[in-house]
Amino acid sequence: xxxxxxxxxxxxSLALYDGTQVIAEATWVTEGRHTVELMAAIQAxxxxxxxxxxxxxxxxxxxxxxxFNGLRVGFxxxxxxxxxLGLPLIAVPTLDITAAAQPVFDGAxxxxxxAGRGRVVAGxxxxxxxxxxxxxxxxxxxxxxxxxxxxxxxxxxxISGEIDQDGLSAIRQAIADGKPLQAAPPAFWLRRxxxxxxxxxxxxxxGEISDTTGGAPFYLHQPGVPHP
Numbered sequence: 001x002x003x004x005x006x007x008x009x010x011x012x013s014l015a016l017y018d019g020t021q022v023i024a025e026a027t028w029v030t031e032g033r034h035t036v037e038l039m040a041a042i043q044a045x046x047x048x049x050x051x052x053x054x055x056x057x058x059x060x061x062x063x064x065x066x067x068f069n070g071l072r073v074g075f076x077x078x079x080x081x082x083x084x085l086g087l088p089l090i091a092v093p094t095l096d097i098t099a100a101a102q103p104v105f106d107g108a109x110x111x112x113x114x115a116g117r118g119r120v121v122a123g124x125x126x127x128x129x130x131x132x133x134x135x136x137x138x139x140x141x142x143x144x145x146x147x148x149x150x151x152x153x154x155x156x157x158x159i160s161g162e163i164d165q166d167g168l169s170a171i172r173q174a175i176a177d178g179k180p181l182q183a184a185p186p187a188f189w190l191r192r193x194x195x196x197x198x199x200x201x202x203x204x205x206x207g208e209i210s211d212t213t214g215g216a217p218f219y220l221h222q223p224g225v226p227h228p
Contacts, residue, residue, distance in 0.1 A: 008065070088204070089213055107155060156180045
């Protein structure tokens with residue numbers, strides 16, 4: 001049984017996954033209460049599902065990019081459980097979780113998460129094989145304002161993730177101006193730990209994970225992530 005924890009931004013999400021199905025999931029928006037809410041929510045989810053923490057076999061955590069406080073709380077909880085229970089911990093990039101939930105689209109995908117002060121952190125993805133794969137070029141993960149992000153789009157692009165009202169207005173205006181954009185339906189914007197659990201399980205099953213301690217979180221303002 002895998003427990004997945006995502007505290008990257010104000011949106012918190014937890015999931016229990018047995019390798020075949022998502023047994024339970026909870027997602028909500030918190031206002032800076034990650035520390036207070038997270039462990040109580042983990043205990044409640046396990047209790048409601050009648051799953052003891054001692055029965056877990058694998059842990060997953062969202063790696064970022066994200067807020068310093070959010071990621072710190074998530075990694076602290078996940079690493080604490082991993083140490084106490086003697087379990088491997090798999091970290092998955094936050095925008096990969098958003099991308100995994102998106103439908104097939106004939107074009108590129110931009111997955112976004114809120115970065116504060118009217119900005120988003122955006123990652124570019126291409127559909128390869130049976131899913132979205134992150135690009136790894138110099139400008140394929142960046143922190144920008146909505147206007148800058150949308151102005152650079154010249155080919156068919158689907159946008160999804162944490163789209164606020166300003167972002168939605170900007171997308172609609174860009175579409176009206178002839179930009180080849182499409183916003184995913186709102187239900188696809190929510191970043192869900194069920195997808196984090198599936199990604200972590202798949203990578204673990206394929207033996208793709210070399211660091212089973214979860215590594216280190218990836219904050220919004222790390223070297224290599226340019227400022228706007």
